[in-house]
Amino acid sequence: MEGVGRMEAEGNGRGYLSERGWKSWAFTLDHKRIGAMYLWTTTVFFLIGGVFALLLRLELLSPQARYFSNHTYNVFFTLHGAMMIFLFIIPAIPSGLGNFFIPLHIGARDVAFPRLNLASYWVFAAGFLVIIGSLVAPMDTGWTFYTPYSAKSAAAVTTLSLGIFLIGMSSILTGLNFIVTIHKLRAPGMTWHRLPLFIWGMYSTSIIQVIATPVVGVTFLLLAAERIFGVGFFDPTKGGDPVLFQHFFWFYSHPVVYVMILPAMGIVSEVIPVFSRKPIFGYKAIAYSSVAIALGGFLVWGHHMFTSGMSPLANAIFSLMTFFVAVPTAVKVFNWTATLYRGSITFEAPMLYALTFIFLFIVGGLTGPFLGALATNVQLHDTYFVVAHFHYTMMGGTVMGFLAGLHYWFPKMTGRMLNEKVARVAWALIFVGFNVTFFTMFILGVRGMPRRYAEYLPKFHTENVISTIGSAVLAAGILVMCWNFLQGLRKGAPAPANPWRALSLEWRAASPPETENFPEIPLVTEWPYGYGTPKG
Amino acid sequence: MSDPSGEHGDPAVAFESAKLGVWTFLATEVLLFGALFTAYTVFRIRYPEMFRVEHAKLDRVLGAANTVVLITSSLMVVLGVDAIKRGKARLLEAYFGATILLAGVFLCVKYAEYAAKFHHGIYPRTNLFFSIYFMLTGLHGIHVLLGMGVLSYVIILSRRGRLSASYYTPAEMSGLYWHFVDLVWIYLFPLLYLVG
Amino acid sequence: MDNVLAFGAASGQAGRVDALFVMIAVIGGFFFFLTQGLLIYFAVKYRRRLPDRDNETPAITGNPLLEFLWILIPSIVVVVIFYYGWRVYTDQRIPAAGATEVHVTARQWMYEIRYPDGRTAINEIRVPAGKPVKFLLSAADVLHGFYLPDFRVKMDMIPGRVTTLWVQPDRPGSYQIFCTVYCGTGHSNMLAKLIVMSPHEYEEWVEHGGREGDEGGEHEPLVVRGERILSNAGCLNCHAVEGKEKIGPNLRGLHGSKVPLEGGKSVTADEEYLRESIVDPGEKVVKGYPNVMPTYKASMPPDDVRAVVEYLKTLK
Known part of the structure; x- marks a missing residue:
């Protein structure tokens, strides 16, 4: 590509990382540093949440409570869910990788409101500190906080609600910042149809964050008010309605699964063409399907509540809408697969994770219709089938996309290369461990094992043991991967500016980029997927 | 609130960014109140009788007075922004000061209403109508308080000579926010005090 | 089909x-x-053939x-x-016409069953085969679930509301009921059975006043009867006989032991204490076990309570 060589800047070593000392981080306005802080924080919570998951699997080795009491088990699955959702998967890609790469992708020096950006990190930090503070009386309500249980529980629900409110505020501010950045700060020549698909994913995500998050904010305020002032919106003894809580909760928490998945889909759309040396297939379909998913995602929250006594008509409408949201998702999968056709594919770690994303996401996606169809939903709702389904989409999808992104952009963020061999070993362990852990859960679900059970009937024993073994393999893979990251950070080989020969703008900056990102704002003349060598 | 400072080379871009930022922010605010209005609608449909009886306990005169106070304050904001567009910083400060004063009056009246309710033993837990009443007006009151803070910040900026006829973004943006706060009350007043 | x-x-x-x-x-x-x-086919077929040079790739964009x-x-x-x-x-x-109605109220952590004729039961629903049955579901405290995996149906149980569910069991048998909406510490112990009987057996069972075979007959020893009631009434969902403690105190060795109470006092667990703890669990609360147990005053006749106490005395 013309321009790539010319604009490529050689790294002078540490780029945006040159300044040292805690103040250079705590008060930084640099989107890259703020992104890095988010990445570190969220990764730590991912690991903590993972430890809780392992403890759950350990307990489920035996049908009877063996290692922990039922209450402790309930606390663990609540913390696993709440941490993974609110402190890892919602902020990790949008706030972490998004912060780092949106300005680099669109050719800007920073986000639109750098100070607001820093503020949202610290609001996030305040949020997770409050949440940690709530551990004095740890939550046992499940991450969904369904009333009236959450209104009555002796746990520190009020404190936790306020913590989540703060996290939500941070999420809104970040989304707002990104929307404005993408609208107003694109480099000259960067038209909407030349935007990398990661940006389209992030843009759709930001819309959801801005529109859906305030509703959950109010919901948690009302929950807190119910506990502090005795307000009775969700309390049946005062004429309130516990199901209203579910409506409010899922009005946010369903769209938010797209906050989790759309940026990951964006990363996959970046990685696949680079490692296939082919233009992305059906750019516009992928771009607009992100927006379609984001908007359609607001109309399907009721599918979490088919057994809550809603009218059959409402159930039917939510079911139909749910199926329609599935279509744009399927379109993306077809497009990625078609991109591989007649490519020149190499299998470095980012590509392995991106392909794994597609593979696992297809499984997650194809198990969706079982839950979207009313009759089978009534059968499978609140069983392990649901647990398996959303782990295939959230962990098999989002987390694999996140890992693809981390491996893909590691050289850019740190200026160092990762050890490819170790990365592949980690990948293999994760892939095998993941499927063993979670595929068995589909079987458990079909056989009728309900979720959130500390103890279970002996007839479910075999599958649970297999699943626990799988989780150990999965954990080993994650550990190897973390070790590889740390090794890479300390003594990885210096990375060139563009190790993957990619065309999007971030690779024109140095590795790691300078604080200003680009020596001069690039002039964009083409879309970023002009791969392909028709003349050889 | 957004903090539109001159971090971008191009002041026009900075202004446009700030404007889009504030509008986006207002969109989230609409949803924030929207959830409570939804709860209002749900329970109003379910318990029309309770709403009819209970809403009569609110003081319409004070509510109407507060409506007038807020509309006047919005007018002050408009005049203030207009003043700075003509480069009259002192005038802006006067108008915005008046707005803050009116906001203070609004909150005092609100306080009096709350105090009267508590005096009669009416609390948020009393019934669903008053749950909604206190949640909505309380949340709105917090927004008024935040608005006073933002307007004070603009006055400070202006005293430091940072605003002029060529750069008045903070004044205009805080004005937008204030109109929103006003608008919420315009909906709250009839829904809570008037409709029976 | x-x-x-x-x-x-x-x-x-x-x-x-x-x-x-x-x-x-x-x-x-x-x-x-x-x-x-x-x-997989594309990934394998179109992998890069040469280590240093890309395959020729066409610029297909859609x-x-x-x-x-x-x-x-x-x-x-x-x-x-x-x-x-x-x-x-x-x-x-x-629902099919002419369904038998069964009222089920869930509370932490049991199902209370009420038949139209006034009979009550806990955690055990008996219905005749071949006849539709409609469950009227509600909850007393928090959300609960009513899941019949063998019938592929479930419904949430919501305080302050009645939800319904109906099934037409074809074959006699004992079918599992699970709580599927998380409801607190005892959630996974909140189990119940739907027992489908042949119409003939069901008639007999009803005639016997809701007792099966020689169950509850004059000659059933008190201890046997107590053990049966203990397991049918859901006691074991919260109290373990032995092994790891569940929600409430373990039952083995309880009789005759000294029980520390909330508030510093303590009491010897005699027959009267055991009886009182069943019909009025809030009266003397064991230290470290905040009371969540419902009263069995209405659902367990005094004779049954006596039998349970006798059985508890055998758990040494």
Whole structure:
């Protein structure tokens, strides 16, 4: 590509990382540093949440409570869910990788409101500190906080609600910042149809964050008010309605699964063409399907509540809408697969994770219709089938996309290369461990094992043991991967500016980029997927 | 609130960014109140009788007075922004000061209403109508308080000579926010005090 | 075709749900092999052949016809699945005429059953086979669930509301009931049974005043009867006889022991203490076990309480 060589800047070593000392981080306005802080924080919570998951699997080795009491088990699955959702998967890609790469992708020096950006990190930090503070009386309500249980529980629900409110505020501010950045700060020549698909994913995500998050904010305020002032919106003894809580909760928490998945889909759309040396297939379909998913995602929250006594008509409408949201998702999968056709594919770690994303996401996606169809939903709702389904989409999808992104952009963020061999070993362990852990859960679900059970009937024993073994393999893979990251950070080989020969703008900056990102704002003349060598 | 400072080379871009930022922010605010209005609608449909009886306990005169106070304050904001567009910083400060004063009056009246309710033993837990009443007006009151803070910040900026006829973004943006706060009350007043 | 595809389904309705399940599985399987197959095939076939040089790759950026087709076909498929799922569901929701009604109230952590004729039971519902039965579900404290895996149905139980669910059990048997909406510490112990009896046996059981065979007969020893009631009344959902403690104190060795109470006092667990703790659990609360147990005053006749106490005395 013309321009790539010319604009490529050689790294002078540490780029945006040159300044040292805690103040250079705590008060930084640099989107890259703020992104890095988010990445570190969220990764730590991912690991903590993972430890809780392992403890759950350990307990489920035996049908009877063996290692922990039922209450402790309930606390663990609540913390696993709440941490993974609110402190890892919602902020990790949008706030972490998004912060780092949106300005680099669109050719800007920073986000639109750098100070607001820093503020949202610290609001996030305040949020997770409050949440940690709530551990004095740890939550046992499940991450969904369904009333009236959450209104009555002796746990520190009020404190936790306020913590989540703060996290939500941070999420809104970040989304707002990104929307404005993408609208107003694109480099000259960067038209909407030349935007990398990661940006389209992030843009759709930001819309959801801005529109859906305030509703959950109010919901948690009302929950807190119910506990502090005795307000009775969700309390049946005062004429309130516990199901209203579910409506409010899922009005946010369903769209938010797209906050989790759309940026990951964006990363996959970046990685696949680079490692296939082919233009992305059906750019516009992928771009607009992100927006379609984001908007359609607001109309399907009721599918979490088919057994809550809603009218059959409402159930039917939510079911139909749910199926329609599935279509744009399927379109993306077809497009990625078609991109591989007649490519020149190499299998470095980012590509392995991106392909794994597609593979696992297809499984997650194809198990969706079982839950979207009313009759089978009534059968499978609140069983392990649901647990398996959303782990295939959230962990098999989002987390694999996140890992693809981390491996893909590691050289850019740190200026160092990762050890490819170790990365592949980690990948293999994760892939095998993941499927063993979670595929068995589909079987458990079909056989009728309900979720959130500390103890279970002996007839479910075999599958649970297999699943626990799988989780150990999965954990080993994650550990190897973390070790590889740390090794890479300390003594990885210096990375060139563009190790993957990619065309999007971030690779024109140095590795790691300078604080200003680009020596001069690039002039964009083409879309970023002009791969392909028709003349050889 | 957004903090539109001159971090971008191009002041026009900075202004446009700030404007889009504030509008986006207002969109989230609409949803924030929207959830409570939804709860209002749900329970109003379910318990029309309770709403009819209970809403009569609110003081319409004070509510109407507060409506007038807020509309006047919005007018002050408009005049203030207009003043700075003509480069009259002192005038802006006067108008915005008046707005803050009116906001203070609004909150005092609100306080009096709350105090009267508590005096009669009416609390948020009393019934669903008053749950909604206190949640909505309380949340709105917090927004008024935040608005006073933002307007004070603009006055400070202006005293430091940072605003002029060529750069008045903070004044205009805080004005937008204030109109929103006003608008919420315009909906709250009839829904809570008037409709029976 | 309903029952051909049923995997241990306990009713015709369940068979139809299974048929739907199989249909989605077949469609899903087809698309699974199609997409995964192509993914793997392309990944292998179009891998880079030379270590240092890319294959020649065409600059394909899309294909309108193909893209139109793969929007259209999935749309049609999902509408078909939706329609089928909706039909089965709708039939499932409309109760058959003449259904027996059973009221079920859930509380932490048990199901209280009330039959139309006034009989009550805990955690055990008995109905005749071949006759539709409609459950009227509610909850006393928090949300609970009512899940009959063998019938492929479930419904939430919501405080302040009545939700309904009906099934038509075809075959006699004992079917599991699970709570599926998380309800606190004892959630996973909140189990119950739907016992479907042949119409003949059911008649006999009703005539016996809700007792089976020689159960509850004059000659049933008190201790045997107590053990039976203990396991039927849901006591064991919260109290372990031995092993790891559940929600409440363990039962073995309780009788005759010194029990520390909230507030510093302590009491010797004699017969009267045991009786009182069953019918009025809030009266003397054991230290470290905040009272969550419901009263059995209404649901357990004094004779039964006496039998349970006698049984507890044997647990040394």
